[in-house]
Amino acid sequence: MALRDKFLDEASNQQSVLVCASTHHMLEANQRLKEGRIKTELVPTPQGIGSACTTAIRFSREQEHKVEQLLNQATGIEWEDIYPIEKKDRREDWQDLLELDLRDKFKKTLSRVAQDEVLSKSEVITLLEAESDDELEALFESANRMRQEMVSDMVDIRAAIEFSNYCTKNCNYCGLRRDNDVKRYRMTEDEILEGVAEINELGIKTVILQSGEDPWYTTDKIVSIIERIKEEFGMNITLSLGERSYEEYKIFREAGANNYLLKIEAANRCLFDQINPDDDYEIRRQHTKWLKELGYITGSGGMIGLPNQTIENLAQDILFQKKYGIHMIGVGPFLPADGTPYQDYSAGDFLLSLKVVAVMRLVCQNVFIPSTTALASLTEDGQTEGLKAGANVIMLIMTPPALQENYQIYSNKNMVDLDFAIQSILEADRKIPPYINLDQLKRIDRSEINAENTTG
Known part of the structure; x- marks a missing residue:
């Protein structure tokens, strides 16, 4: 075993975690420990x-007494x-997978x-390079078992x-880039609340408010939207607004925002700079840290198949999510957008995208991993296959038609609706969450959904 790996293994054996009564108490405790x-x-x-x-809060086990x-x-x-x-130690439970016809290096990594x-990083690359039928079976089935162990069979919608x-x-x-010729729009606060009401009627508990980086929506405007959603529907709120200031993140959190999605897109600095010519890699990393420090359930992720991207870059992406303790990790294939500098590049590879989902589950374990809209846009059964590879979340598109x-x-995005999501869940032999109002289905006969397909 390499010296670095030995050090990491010893360090992981010596760690403890502190669990607090609430996010507020967790942040207070973290500040107190840092001061100490x-x-x-x-x-x-x-x-x-x-x-x-x-x-x-994770810390070295030798510090337990001082922490107390x-x-x-x-x-x-x-x-x-x-x-x-x-x-x-899952080796006994995974024995059937470890006995498949695997390369020695792959078998050793899966055993670890x-x-x-x-x-x-080299071991993550080994998993991503799975090619034979047996290695792919071992990779996807181990990821599926890890998913079942960590987050159960229910798919969060x-x-x-x-x-x-x-x-x-x-x-x-990005097709929304400022220089692209796009018909621009902004929804009013009332229009947004009408959309939230439709989502609430479906039984869904979390609404994602997503936009380009649009400063027209000032701090006060976003706060007003958050407060109305909380007051009228009591739903969880995920914000995906791009980079904002620390003070804005803090204000949104205090107003009631629960989650924040800010993707790194590419954890390799050179690749990040290539795809984001007017962004700064260090600033993006700092914002990721701020969001965690402020108590957000933090989302990140990236794309598979970007121009000039390597398998090593993808391994970096996976280890970035692990290092920063990201809760929600959205990874999916790069898909070209008309009118952009990347419009003529090929889409990301579907199989490689599924392998990244699987390895992300094996490395990060107890996290939310969406079967992304991009997977569903690349191929019709993309979300089903993403769920089978270790994902456990589906996101509907509820923007007004x-x-x-x-x-x-x-370009050519699949506008995933409730029926499409439920069909993907059923085909993946996974469970529909109990909060979904199945009376809202339009194309699927509810009578075909039996008790085994639902939780609760």
């Missing part, structure tokens, strides 16, 4: 301790417990995953309202 010179990291709460929606002292000396911080992070070992396609940025891949064709980050 404890090195901390905010991570998705490990499986068996809490859900993928919560954040824990600092917490006991502080006032007003409510914490549940400190848990050692114990490794699991089964033992909860920390993978190096969320819905997005793309409320503005104005954007100040000029990203080379008259505006949908003008929100084309990439």
